[in-house]
Amino acid sequence: MRKAILLPLLVECIAGVMGIPVSDVALDSLCYEHPNSFEPNYIVPVECHASARDNARVSDEAEKEPPTMRLVSFKCTESVVTCEKAKATFQIAFDILRNVIDFKRTVNVKAAYVNYCEDMDWCHSSLLGYAGPARSIKLNDSDGKRRLYPQALVKQMELSEVPEFSGVDIQATFNSEARFWFQVDPNPIKRRQYDFLSVILHELIHGLGFTTQWDNYFKIGLTPRPNFQNLRNGGTRFVGFTENAFDQYLAEYPSMTRLTEIADQISNRLLSQKYESGSSGWGIFRKLQDTVEAQITQDLLSAGTRPNAIVFLPKNAKDLNDTIFLETSIGRFTQGSSLCHLDYQSNLNSPDFVMKYKSGPGSIQAKLRQVKQSKYSPIGPQLIGILETLGYAINTNPKPLSEILPNWQTLANTEPSTEPEEEDEDGSNQTEPEFLLW
16 A cells, blocks of 8 residues: 655745755846746746737736636646546635635636656655746836736736736646545545645645745845846846845834835945955855844844744734734744744634644634634635735625535534544554644
8 A cells, every 4th residue: 555645835935945046137027937836036037028908918818707716727647536626626715715805817827736756756755735926027116126026916906017928827736645635525534634725725825925035045144035147257246136025015023124124225235345256146145244234134034033023014004913923933944934924823723724834634614613713714814914915906795605615514513534544554543743834
């Protein structure tokens, strides 16, 4: 019998995974492709001419159905029955998000449900899945900065000029080796199974814009993604930081100093440096040593590993009580976990459990019942606040979940199955602990 493996989930919400070098990109480019969402730091500038809204060419320019989310590509290498269950679960996730967000234009998703070992040669992989925007677009913000916006969000905006959109907005891959349970299954979830719907929702929210460019680049301290330009003398010149749309709303707590303002101070120091032949990005950042700015990056790195130290400032926040704590409780700043999730401890029993960086087995119904939120969406008030702040229109008249989830009435009050479960190859049959949602 093949051993079932439960693996951590990787959500591509940061830049700099696997030590990929920070690439030299054309800063005046409008659009950037993400060829592989597992390598979000690898972005490729692409030509996408901006034109008036009336003349803009978009992949779904003649939508016949109301705007929604949809699968435009789905690769599945499991049995026909399993593939149909997985595909049906995507549709449920789309319906839940459409119940929260009033989409103006359809969001296109490319997904794969494959065996990482057999299909991708990633045997003994520690990943349950990964996802991210398929394309990002640089837009001017009100503070004068140009930031990367996920195409899914840009499509919802009423801009006077828009780029030529690609046919895919979000791309995601899931590991079929995991112990998934599907909402369309006729049998109740078992104690060692994880709700595939919860995993999909988690990933799609990142694809919609819950992403950050802040990371510990060059092991100097916390900064946004640095950009460099090659010089004719063979050296390298720092030309500024790149932030995501999400990053403009981050602030230290309780000082409420915005991280984007701190980035400006660090950037000004780096821009003032003289560059010699043979200089490199690493060398440029090493020159920050023994400066005030170097201490700032270290202080930010410390904040990124201290509970309740960095927050998201939602739209119309009036005081400190309206801020949203992000994940900063992990002892070592961790790519894919730190900053790009909601605070774990304060959301153990909250309606926003979907966006913790780790989660245990069980159905969404059981978790909503536990937080006494069984009638409403698993997209809780904090997540709704973040999505609205980013620029999504929120549905003010959502349906109850009983009209969306097919087995809601049956499963809402059902405990996990107590039937004997198959043993692993080592003969064990222990209950699964919480696992990472990176």
